[in-house]
Each structure stands twice: as C-alpha cells, then as structure tokens.
Amino acid sequence: KNQVEQSPQSLIILEGKNCTLQCNYTVSPFSNLRWYKQDTGRGPVSLTIMTFSENTKSNGRYTATLDADTKQSSLHITASQLSDSASYICVVIFSYNQGGKLIFGQGTELSVKP
Amino acid sequence: DSGVTQTPKHLITATGQRVTLRCSPRSGDLSVYWYQQSLDQGLQFLIQYYNGEERAKGNILERFSAQQFPDLHSELNLSSLELGDSALYFCASSPRGGLGLYEQYFGPGTRLTVT
Numbered sequence: 001k002n003q004v005e006q007s008p009q010s011l012i013i014l015e016g017k018n019c020t021l022q023c024n025y026t027v028s029p030f031s032n033l034r035w036y037k038q039d040t041g042r043g044p045v046s047l048t049i050m051t052f053s054e055n056t057k058s059n060g061r062y063t064a065t066l067d068a069d070t071k072q073s074s075l076h077i078t079a080s081q082l083s084d085s086a087s088y089i090c091v092v093i094f095s096y097n098q099g100g101k102l103i104f105g106q107g108t109e110l111s112v113k114p
Numbered sequence: 115d116s117g118v119t120q121t122p123k124h125l126i127t128a129t130g131q132r133v134t135l136r137c138s139p140r141s142g143d144l145s146v147y148w149y150q151q152s153l154d155q156g157l158q159f160l161i162q163y164y165n166g167e168e169r170a171k172g173n174i175l176e177r178f179s180a181q182q183f184p185d186l187h188s189e190l191n192l193s194s195l196e197l198g199d200s201a202l203y204f205c206a207s208s209p210r211g212g213l214g215l216y217e218q219y220f221g222p223g224t225r226l227t228v229t
Contacts, residue, residue: 031214101213
C-alpha cells in the first residue's frame, strides 16, 4: 500500500463547476504537505504548502485542507476553467537535519470540459 | 517560465549506454533536486544537492550519480541504461537547503528514451 494515496485517479467535470481531490497518507508526522499542478509534459508547479499544524491554505481558486487526525488532505477547485485540466499531485515531505524524504502520490488527472 | 533550464530536451539512446543530463538552477538558488517521472512509478525524488554538497538521497539507483559544480549547475549521470530508465527527468531548484522547507521551481524536464 502506498504511503500517499490520491483519489479519484481521474475526474471529468464541466467548466465552471467545483471539484475536490483527495489525498490520504499513512506517514506522520511530517514537515509539510504540498499540492502541485502538472500540465502534460511540463514540470510541476506548486499550488499550496501546508505545515503539519495548518488546517487550510488558499491560492486563488485553489483551497487545500489538512486533517491530521484522519490523515487526509483535500484540494478544492472552485469555478473550474479549461486551463485547470492537468494532473494534481499530493506530496508529503519529511525534513530533518541534513536530509529528508519526499513521498509523492500517483496524482489525479483532471479534465475540464466546455 | 520557472527560470530553471535543462538540457537536452529529448534524448534517445540504446541500452547499456551512459548519458548526462544538465540543469541550471534559478539565479540565486543554492539547492538543486533531481526527479524521475515514469508512467508506472509516478514522480520520484532522486537526490538533492545544496551548494555543491549532497544533502538528501531518495530512490536513486547505484547506476545513477549526480554532482553540483561551483557555478551551481548540476549534472545527473545515468549509466548502464536499461529500458526501464526511460522517463522524464526533472530538475528543480530552491533558494536554500532544507528539504521541502522552501518553494521548489521545476525545469521543463529531459525526456529520455532507451531503446
């Protein structure tokens, strides 16, 4: 079982609609949890960064939440646009003195249709 | 444009060969990270360098090695290539060294195809 699991694997929504992507993790504690957006064939771009103690973080139409009790994070996208079509990747990061570890989820492929 | 450059953009080579991927970080960034992204494994962290020194190691194979030079550019060397090494290789940079503590800016990637 992966230490960071994302759901759904893929999602199709209509332009203008909202959606929520899930990230469940088994590892804790961690330094921070990130959500990235990756367009096809391009490098990931950071959307949000949350520390272990934060509950929510917003970046425009993107809002990430974190529930340390249930070990779940979600990324909510409001008023979706065609340009939101991409892969969304959840990453859990441990950082310790002189080292660390990054654990990536497999991503959710979002397609926004007109 | 993140400010991180990677060369070459595409690379096609045969099994058993050795290749070198190059990365130039954003101006002022001291840390460089290497990632591998394949269809079946997703994105995986390989290694991090900070100001010329290895800082963190991920799932990097022994056939792979990296270094960061005094001008802060980095190279990832892949040797004895296998078909399974075919993937997108990304480089990212950040201002300082703490793994995951700073924003990482990703380059456009190098697509490696091993035939």
